[in-house]
Amino acid sequence: MTALEKMARLAMESRFDSVGPASGRTIDHAKVDALGRGTKYDLCSSTATRRRSVGGREASTGGICHSFTGSGRCVSLFKTLYTNACPHDCGYCPNASVSARKKTFSYTHEELARITLDLYRENRIEGLFLSSGLGRDEEETMEEMIEAVRLLRFAHHFSGYVHLKILPGSSKEHVRQSMELADRVSVNLEGPSAARVAELCPSKEYENDILARQRYIRDLSREVSLPAGQTTQMVVGAAGETDREIFDRILFEYDVLNLKRVYFSAFTPLAGTAFSDRVKAPAWREHRLYQIDWLRRVYKLEEGEIAAAFDDDGFLRNSDPKVAIARSSFEEPVDPNGATFAELIRVPGIGPKTAKRILLRRKNGRIERMRDLAKLGVAARRAGPFLQVGGKFAATLDRWGA
Ligand code: SF4
Known part of the structure; x- marks a missing residue:
């Protein structure tokens, strides 16, 4: 049984008798399953590690994941979308408006708080990783997501870990409220530049919908404590971008926007999406990107040194980049x-x-x-x-x- 199936079964069996007025209600198994599956390509720490370790096979990552708190402790998280409805048209995403029509589901903030709390009280999870499609619009959905976490924190004194996605285009006030409630927040970057994101998702404005929200988080971090920091993720190999373009973006994310981590997801074409007939990116490419990310972030290697790892076309080879760098330095x-x-x-x-x-x-x-x-x-x-x-x-x- 996958982690997701286990979570769906637990949710179905759970009767929420510990949390008040909705006592005795159950949550639809199909909803828990669909919204858990919808997070398969949202990355947290364990997802990245696990995807590398399976050598290119897709790991089932919906339902539960692991992440590291600000103090470095590894925690299990209930990983779900708030809603899988989305008006955006990201070509790789099964939740996109341009993907083959699927049934849409949404939690209410009470439902989400209740299922999280029950799983937490049963010691099944230590926290929540909450992502989402935009629903009817980003402000309404962000408001609902924040309300679910607010309920957890204030009505039920939930002290578990929370990673909250900031939806593209969210207001600065919603970013602030999210940061006040969560341990970690993230905005999905998806591509390394405006041109690449236009190819991936024509309805998104890179500067305004994504980078401006990352700057809000960086600036608000001076006033609001965010123990596990800001992260982001990129899809690799869906828009023709080079690894060098991705590396240049990594430098900007760490050096200018003060991000804690950048995660990578090798593109996999999915049936029903606009990119279903594009070529799958090799898993080793994701792995090599993690290696140069590590050399920059942990080893503090200079940009000029890391440049030796790229070929003349700006791609990493499928060999240890540290060896190429050592040979040249x-x-x-x-x-x-x-x-x-x-x-x-x-x-x-x-x-x-x-x-x-x-x-x-x-x-x-x-x-x-x-x-x-x-x-x-x-x-x-x-x-x-x-x-x-x-x-x-x-x-x-x-x-x-x-
Ligand atoms: S914004 Fe794009 S990636 Fe995110 S749920 Fe909507 S279509 Fe999918």
Whole structure:
């Protein structure tokens, strides 16, 4: 049984006798199922990890997901749309107005609060990931979503984690209210530029509907505490964009808009959508984008260094980008006895924790054997060609470039 089927069954069985006036009512199984399935392509932390780990097969991600709180704790979330009705025309989305007509469902704010609270009280979840189509319009739907979380927080003293999607075009006041109630908020970027988003979703205005809302969040973060920050997500490979275009957008999102994370979703054509006959993007492309995102966000590599990972057409190759970057940046093998922290973390097979261990270990004397490095956590096969240990090195610069 998938997580979603389990959630739908629990919701159907749940009689909400713990939450007041609607005691005894049940929620339609089809609604829970449809609105849970509708979030399949909304990414939170575990979705990204899991999609990578299944090597391109689609993971069932509706119904439940995992995310990290501001303090780094992993939590299980009830993941759902508020409504699957949407007037936008995103070509890849089964909820779009241009997709083959499907039955539409919406929660009421009471229903959503009740199902979340029941699942929470039964220890099935630790929080809520709430996304949505626009419904009749973004203001009305955003108001309903906020009201559901307000009910949870104030009427039922719900202290669980909440990730709330900000709908494109939402007002600044709704953004503020969302931030006051949620741990994390996100606006879906979908594409790296106005031109690419026009291709993906002609009815959306990139600057006004999306970027302006991200700026609201950044600016309001100075007054309103948002423990798990602002995130976003992009569809990869549906609009002909290059990886370099995506990387340039990542830089802007982190450096200018102060985002916490950018998530990627390799495009998969779905039956009934406007893009049903487009070519599926390879899952490895999503994986390589996560790798350069990591090199920038965690390793703090410079834009110019990361540029070495792209081919002449602006695409990443299906190989470790850190190796391509190391080949272009090192002029000679690195001696772990004299290298700085910044040099060590640029060696493939050495991460920040391992680099710190090497620096500590050096206080006890020189490192003379690759075996000693392996004990500190160095991935010897990957790092070997770039290291000089005990006066020996395994590769020449010519071989690096091979
Ligand atoms: S805005 Fe686009 S992606 Fe979001 S639900 Fe509507 S059609 Fe789908």
